[in-house]
Amino acid sequence: MLLRPRQKVFVERAVDALDEHGNTLGVAPTGAGKTIMLSGVVGRMLEGTDAKAAVLAHRDELTAQNVLKFAKVNPKISTSIVDSRTKSWRGRTTFAMVPTLARSANLDLLPALDLLVIDEAHHVAADSYRRIIDKARDRNPDVRVFGVTATPNRGDRRGLRPVFSNVADQISIGELIASGHLVPPRTFVIDVGAQEALKSVRKTVDDFDMKAVDAIMNTAPITEAVIRHWREKAGDRQTVVFCSTVDHARNVTEAFRDDGVAAGMVHGDMGEAERRSVLRAFEKGDTQVIVNVAVLTEGWDHQPTSCVVLLRPSSYKSTMIQMVGRGLRTVDPGEFPGVVKTDCIVLDFGTSTLLHGCLEQDVNLDGKTGDGEAPTKDCPECAAQVPLALRECPLCGYLWESAGLGDGEATPLADFVMSEIDLLKRSSFRWCDLFGDDAALVANGFSAWGGIFFLHGRWHAVGGAKGQRARLLAVGERTVCLAAADDWLNENETDESAHKTRSWLNQPATERQLQYLPPQFRQDFGLTRYQASALLTFQFNKGAITNLVASAADIGRAA
Incomplete structure (x- = not known):
């Protein structure tokens, strides 16, 4: 298997940083080919040696798929798995599930590693990860630690610097849209009479107070307005909706159904079998809308999803990026015949877009994020104040031309697009x-x-x-x-x-x-x-x- 040119650069930068610092973090959003790149790093680090590596993940659903991808990149490197069913360290690279490995009895069997790779590395602040990292360093003080994540800035503002001293590389969402590996988002910020009230909602340790959000957003007139706007802008699209509470999600789901739209709901209190059944109905196309509460924010993708509805604000940009990212995947026509997807419509009925602006993020290993609202500009057509990074006014549809940007203004996401000549050259x-x-x-x-x-x-x-x-x-x-x-x-x-x-x-x-x-x-x-x-x-x-x-x-x- 051959890595894309940009993936090769990512691997080279990661290997150089590991040689220099002994640890490093790589930032790569959905669509970048994270498993392929971390496999490339492992291959380079183990090449010509008898070194041993482990790759940590916090979910085991994709383990077999990840091992197959790894084998395509590194056909000569043997692999093994440590999870709830199998506990083998025989391979030169072992794919280990954190919940299993973090148990004392399993952790005691950890061999001396030369390289520890952490997928979804924003989780390293958790105690289970730290126990594994500490044990790996006990076994071999010179073990190198490499992490990959799409969202390095955690919602609880706990920094990653105790594990990672540097960032080797960051692939932006704009790059992946430019290269054809993600579809562009078209964001509409819609005030249904709730924005002013939402601005006064207090923040908790993790996010905004969702009970207070529920009191504002969970009303029949607002829900009716949401569905009306959705029908106007995205009524023919498969849609994922993010709500504040279970009661809010239940009412939104019923409102969609009452309006003749097939809708399902998932939340954290549901049983695993029931949740899978609801998701399966959405993925088969039996339902058009899937409503959720903090379940589909991370680690879930359904390629035909081309509309994301935000009925809750997010105090942290990483949460907004994760939610919007559920709709940015391109579509494989072999899996979904007849589905053509050219963009993703984002309907933001809260304040996330106004607060955070574009989807790109600055990495801060100390967990610090910028305070205050994102920089804004005034729309010359309707005088609305909108985030500086937007190219299309979410209220009146006015389009800013790239040549009209003033000095010091942020470049809109659309202006990352490379010419096709560049794509062909790459x-x-x-x-x-x-x-x-x-x-x-x-x-x-x-x-x-x-x-x-x-x-x-x-x-x-x-x-x-x-x-x-x-x-x-x-x-x-x-x-x-x-x-x-x-x-x-x-x-x-x-x-x-x-x-x-x-x-x-x-x-x-x-x-x-x-x-x-x-x-x-x-x-x-x-x-x-x-x-x-x-x-x-x-x-x-x-x-x-x-x-x-x-x-x-x-x-x-x-x-």
């Missing part, structure tokens, strides 16, 4: 414009190929590999499709087979290649060997590509 593969009309691009590896094709106003990404049928990878925006096709090549190729700069690519097409190409290409004396290879790939797979793209276009029109 790829490890050479992309060919097949017919010179910019409607079909193909790239080849030794084991796989990927392509993007334009039809009926949408782009479609298709990929194939030896021993595998061609498959649809993405549908929607060009950048998202290009990212999906490039990731397919990365997944199926290696550094040795990524031949973007090899000299033979520019040599003239061979006689054998010309023999199989249509007549019009045989007269192109400037045709290179690689261009001929891309054309042949398209020709040999034209039937499968045509069927996949046409079927996706037909499903999309029907949907």
Whole structure:
């Protein structure tokens, strides 16, 4: 497997920081490929040694999937698992679940480690993590500690500096939107008569006083207004709603149902089986709206979710980022045929966006966050005061042009978008414009190929590999499709087979290649060997590509 260029930079910076400091933290949001990158770091640190590593996580649902990803990046490194069912340290890298490992009997079996990796590293302030870290340092005082997290600034303001002295790298949400690995959020701040009252709600140790929030937001007129605005702006989208209390969530769920919308509810007091049943109904599409109370903030994703409704404020930016992040994933059409997602609508009926502004965050290892409201600007159309980082006025829809920004103003998220030329340059593969009309691009590896094709106003990404049928990878925006096709090549190729700069690519097409190409290409004396290879790939797979793209276009029109 081949890492994306940005992932390689992340790994290199992390390894350099571990060599220099003995510990480091990497910040990477949803969509960055956290497991791939931490696997890359482990591979680099264990390469050419007999060193031993452990990867800590606090949930075991994805352990098997993470081990498979690790094996793709590091096929020569053996693995083992320590969880509630299995307790084996035989592998050179062990994936260990914190709740299991933190128990004294299991912790006593911890071997001397050379590298301890902590996924969701913002949890390291918890006693269970500290016990494991302390034991690892007892066993080997020189053990290196590497953490990865999307949200380094904890809600309780407990800093991570007792474990991490430095930050090696931070990938921003803007970068991932620019590279096509997340969809952009479109945020609307909507006052349904509650904003002034919400501004007076006191903060507790963890967040705003949710009982006080409930007293303001949990009323029939406000809930009716919320559903009316939702229908106007996002009524055709699968939606996740964040509420303040269980009673609030129950009333909102009933209001959606009374309005004819299939809705489900999950909260922390529900049994595990009942919660899974409700989530399964949402994921199957049997319900359109899922309402929750502090259950789906972290560690849950359903790709087709393209609307996030905030019916509670968040006093900490990290909480807001986690909630909005539930709707930023791109969609795999193999899992969700006919679903096309180009953005995520965020309906903020509270004060989080006004308080925190954009979704990017500054890392502070001491747990300090900025006090006061985010910097603002005035909308020239409606005179509303909005966060400086917004590009679209949430009240009247006015759009700020990037050239109109004054000196010292923050750059809106939309202005992170790179030109496609930059995206193509960053790829490890050479992309060919097949017919010179910019409607079909193909790239080849030794084991796989990927392509993007334009039809009926949408782009479609298709990929194939030896021993595998061609498959649809993405549908929607060009950048998202290009990212999906490039990731397919990365997944199926290696550094040795990524031949973007090899000299033979520019040599003239061979006689054998010309023999199989249509007549019009045989007269192109400037045709290179690689261009001929891309054309042949398209020709040999034209039937499968045509069927996949046409079927996706037909499903999309029907949907």
